[in-house]
Amino acid sequence: MIDYNLFFQQNTIHDRWHTRLNNNIIQVQYYHRDLSCPYCYPPGPNTPQFVNFWDWYSTENPTESYTSNTQQALEDLSDAPTIRDLWEAIYSLVFTVRYTDIPRPYTNLRQEIYNACILTDNFEKDFYGELLEVTSETEELELSEVLTDSSESLVVQLSTGSSNYSDLEINFDLIGPEPGLLYINEDLYLNNLFKEEEAGLLYTDEDLHLDFLFQAPDPGLLYTDEELYLENLFNKPEEPDMAAMAGGMPNANQLLNALNNLTNALGVGGNNMQNVNNALNNLNAAVTANNNAMLNRGVQAAPVPTFYGRNQDPITWLNEFNNACAANGWNAARKLQVVPAYLKGTAAVWWQTVVNNPINAWGGVANNNTFEHVFKQQFRTPALVEMYNILILFVHDFGLTATTTERNGRSICVSNQGIIPVNQHAGICIPG
DSSP: OOOHHHHHHHHHHHHHHHHHTTTOHHHHHHHOOOTTOTTTSOOOOOOHHHHHHHHHHHHHSOEEEOOHHHHHHHHHHHHOOSHHHHHHHHHHHHHTSEESSOOSOHHHHHHHHHHHHHHTTTTTSOHHHHHHHHHHHOSEEEEETSSSSOSOEEEEEOOTTOOOGGGOEEEGGGOOSSOOSSSOSSOOOGGGTTOOTTOTTSSOSSOOOGGGTTOOOOOTTSSOOSOOOGGGTTOOOOOOOGGGSTTOSOOHHHHHHHHHHHHHHHHTSTTOHHHHHHHHHHHHHHHHHHHHHHHHHOOOSSOOOOBOOTTSOHHHHHHHHHHHHHHHTOOHHHHHHHGGGGBOTHHHHHHHHHTTTTOOBSSSSOSTTBHHHHHHHHHSOHHHHHHHHHHHHHHHHTTOOEEEEEETTEEEEEETTEEEETTBTTBOOOOO
């Protein structure tokens, strides 16, 4: 059974989008479509056929407005080649109209539209004029050759003096052997007669959980258009590139060579103190270099996040990177040494284009030689900020609370209603 309450709820939601987006039709239709909206689908000039239809329909039902979709549906009704096309056209007529109150049950309304279409020859004639003429002549109206070219007739009983269209009923006893539109021998799939194919959210008997309208029910990794980098899905966090860190890796070969030189100097030329002193100096230098490398290598007290670019929140990443560096005891110079190891994808490509500026400072003065300045200029775009601002409003409207996190280089919004991936229209990462 068709639920008009659901239809009215969708009207209300659509009107809220108009208010929120200041009647920007393109943006409204991007987020939500309503075929009965006269702003999104303004009607064109009316044909005489449509004038006859609307005069009758608006009198019999609590209508408010119609759209260009309503006008098209009436044309489709006139040209419907099959019973399925006929029902779809009537369905479109009913649900492309805005109402001030709940109309009659849909099955009744559908039959009334069909009967009126037959009585007025697809609304080529005025309904009330035809009804009065028929009523004055006889109580039984014979509609010959209306449904097919058959010479048999279809009689519609009219209650005397009644102007209520719902009193029209088909007299099935007078149906001839030649089938018309309604009475044919082919399988009509009656079990699917009232099932609407791919009608979307507007026309369904299911519970749509409208309180969660803009929340994706934790879709996870399966339903996203983003590149997921599945080959790295279960990888451990990347170890920093030690070669990029101050001091580099400890050099065991250098230390071993220094010890061999000292052994040779003592064993072969032990009387030559100059050789011994040189070997000792080389050994001390090698030990000192390795100690410095081990000291500079250090131990990470906090994991360092990776930045991929795209829709990832650049400000959140920059704050997390600075916090991790502070926990690891890395100063500004060390940050500049290690940051290339934590830029991936489009961010790594960008770094190759600016590294020769040169980038010689981490923060401070806002110029092209400061990493934080050029990083924000590149990735904190006005489009990304606008996208965040719009979604903040809707998270607030629907009573959600949200924080920002990052999963495999992808920003997500963790709310009290679940996890919302960045790329979904109804859930974009909200800056924390």
